[in-house]
Amino acid sequence: MSPHSVISSARRLVVKVGSSSLTGPDGGIDHDRLVGLADALARQHLGGTQIVLVSSGAIAAGIHPLGLTSRPRDLATQQAAASVGQGALLAAYTRAFARHEITVGQVLLTADDVTRRTHYANARRTLERLLDLDVLPIVNENDTVATSEIRFGDNDRLAALVAHLIDADALVLLSDVDALYDGPPSRPGARRVPVVRGPHDLVGVESGGSGSKVGTGGMTTKIEAARIATAAGVVTLVTGADRVVQALSGEDVGTVFLPVGVRGRSRRLWLEHATTARGRLIIDDGAVTALVDRKKSLLPAGITAVEGTFHDGDPVDVCGPDGATVARGLVNYSSSELPALLGRSTKELARDLGPEYEREVIHRDDLVVI
Ligand SMILES: Nc1ncnc2c1ncn2[C@@H]1O[C@H](COP(=O)(O)OP(=O)(O)O)[C@@H](O)[C@H]1O
Ligand SMILES: N[C@@H](CCC(=O)OP(=O)(O)O)C(=O)O
Numbered sequence: 064m065s066p067h068s069v070i071s072s073a074r075r076l077v078v079k080v081g082s083s084s085l086t087g088p089d090g091g092i093d094h095d096r097l098v099g100l101a102d103a104l105a106r107q108h109l110g111g112t113q114i115v116l117v118s119s120g121a122i123a124a125g126i127h128p129l130g131l132t133s134r135p136r137d138l139a140t141q142q143a144a145a146s147v148g149q150g151a152l153l154a155a156y157t158r159a160f161a162r163h164e165i166t167v168g169q170v171l172l173t174a175d176d177v178t179r180r181t182h183y184a185n186a187r188r189t190l191e192r193l194l195d196l197d198v199l200p201i202v203n204e205n206d207t208v209a210t211s212e213i214r215f216g217d218n219d220r221l222a223a224l225v226a227h228l229i230d231a232d233a234l235v236l237l238s239d240v241d242a243l244y245d246g247p248p249s250r251p252g253a254r255r256v257p258v259v260r261g262p263h264d265l266v267g268v269e270s271g272g273s274g275s276k277v278g279t280g281g282m283t284t285k286i287e288a289a290r291i292a293t294a295a296g297v298v299t300l301v302t303g304a305d306r307v308v309q310a311l312s313g314e315d316v317g318t319v320f321l322p323v324g325v326r327g328r329s330r331r332l333w334l335e336h337a338t339t340a341r342g343r344l345i346i347d348d349g350a351v352t353a354l355v356d357r358k359k360s361l362l363p364a365g366i367t368a369v370e371g372t373f374h375d376g377d378p379v380d381v382c383g384p385d386g387a388t389v390a391r392g393l394v395n396y397s398s399s400e401l402p403a404l405l406g407r408s409t410k411e412l413a414r415d416l417g418p419e420y421e422r423e424v425i426h427r428d429d430l431v432v433i
Contacts, residue, residue, distance in 0.1 A: 066258070066321055069298045071313030073232035075194070078104060079117040079222035079288075083239040083273070084304035090134065091127040092120060092148075094155060096304065100237070101159035103307040104199070108165055113194045115229060116167075117202045117222040118156070124148030145206035156201055168198045171205035174215045174337035177228075178378065179393070180428070183330045190229050219288035220336060227295040227332050234292045234299045235310055236285050241303035243282060243318040247271050259289070259320045289320035291336050296326030331431040334391055338378035342371025342398055343388075344424070351383045354390055355432050360423035361392065363404040363412065373398045381425070390432045392425035 070076065080100060087093035108114050122134060125144030128151065135141050153169050160167050170190065177186045193200045202225055204215050215221050219236060226234040244253040246269040259265060270282035282301075289299040302310050302317025309316045346354070350365025361381060373379055374397050381390040396404070401424070404412055412420040 065313070066298050066319045067300070067310075067315055068313040070233045070235060070300055070310060073112055075113040075115075075229060075231045076107070076233055076235060077115045077117060077222055077226040077229070077231045078235045078237065078307075079218055080119065080237045080304055081218070081239065082119040082123045084237055085118070085120040086123045089127075090123060090132070092124045092152065092155060097155050098159045100304060100307060101156060102163075103311060105160060105163035105165055107311050108199055109163065115190065115194070115200045115202060115225060115231070116156075117218050117225055118152065119203065119218045120152050121145040121149040121203055121206055124152045124155075142207045149203060149206070152203075153201065160199060166196075166198050168193045168200045170200050170202045172202060172221065172225075173205045173209050174221065174224075174333070175209075175378075177224075178330065178333045178338050179376070180330065183228075183333060187228050190225075194229070215337065217284040219284040220291060223288040223292040223295075223297070223299070224333055224337055226292050226297045226299075230326065231297060234288070234297050235307075236288060236299065236301045237304040237307055237310075238285065238301065239303065240282075241306055241317060243268065243270070243286070243301050245269070256318050257315070259318060261321075261323050291332065293320050293322045294324040295332055296322045296324055298322055330428075334378070334393070334429070334431045335433060338391065340371075340380040340391060341373035341377045342369065342379045342394075344369055344379055344381050344394070344401075345384065345386070346381055346389075347384060351389055354381065354430070358427065360427040361390075361425040361430065362409055363401075363424055364406060364408050366401070366405045366424060369398055369401045369405070371398060375400075379425075381430075388433055390425075390430055392430035394425055395422050396424060 085092055085097055104114055122141050122144045125148030128147050129144055135144055156167050177183050190200055204221055223234060240248050242255040244255055246253045256268060270286055272281035285301050292299045299320040300310055300317050306316045344366050345368040346365045347367055353359040354361060375395060376393055378391060379394045380388045382388050409421045
């Protein structure tokens, strides 16, 4: 099966559309483009493909109603714009899909949230249930509550993680450029990269930031998203939103990234790619071996130093004696509690401080070796 036909025959697809493909020259939502996209997705949905749409555009949709002239730069105004714009965006999609008698559902995700064990299962269950009910879920980051530390900022990686979360057959990233080029597409002589089989095909490719006033991340975040998705076994296509019909029909458009890893469900992919570490735990050589080779939990005895300020449940990086990061995990103690426990055995801690101090600093299930 050709990689493009994986998309046309997919049972389950995640399609992501960027702000630059939904907005007009004035920065506001372009309803004709949004309806064109909805029509193409509706056809595929009615043909039996389960589709999850990850749509950016909340901030862009809030620009005009707030009387702004461009995408705000500061976080608080971006969040206000997203709050105003997300409702308008969903209303526009609801109307566009209703013409095909398709019901849509809004799912707003916060990266940090989904990483936690119970929330991960919950987000997956909700999306599965929506798909069972024949609803077309429309996902965005919950911009209004995500603070700068926990914010994804770009929906490309979020879409890759959603594709993994629902075990999609393929991920389609729609943008204002028809493919990945070997350099900025505005540069004369830039050539389309039709297929990426692995990192070697990206050697010499220059990827830059967004070329539009409303997009974020540019090609760099799309390549990163493709790397995450293909490592989880998901074929990824990057192409223009104006080629969505051809892409969904399996035509040779855009840039296709072939899977390099095996499929499988694991919260660990989210832990690694969705979280931002709030601090660092420095561990000794014995603890590095226990974590990396023996797949053990992290105990206080192997920790030599604590850096940063964090709470119980926050993501932290775990670093070897040379400072290199070896793992990331959700820590069971705050940065103020931990220093008093370092180098001590859990038995001794339980005896001196109480049974609750027998717990691991990071449980194996909350840890990903990098
Ligand atoms: N090597 C490259 N190939 C294609 N596009 C590139 C490349 N480097 C940078 N870009 C820019 O990335 C932009 C797409 O990213 P972005 O504006 O963030 O879109 P979106 O809103 O769809 O996420 C393109 O319009 C282009 O200007
Ligand atoms: N959550 C933000 C999207 C940020 C983002 O990733 O934008 P883009 O690079 O246009 O896909 C919004 O809805 O405006």
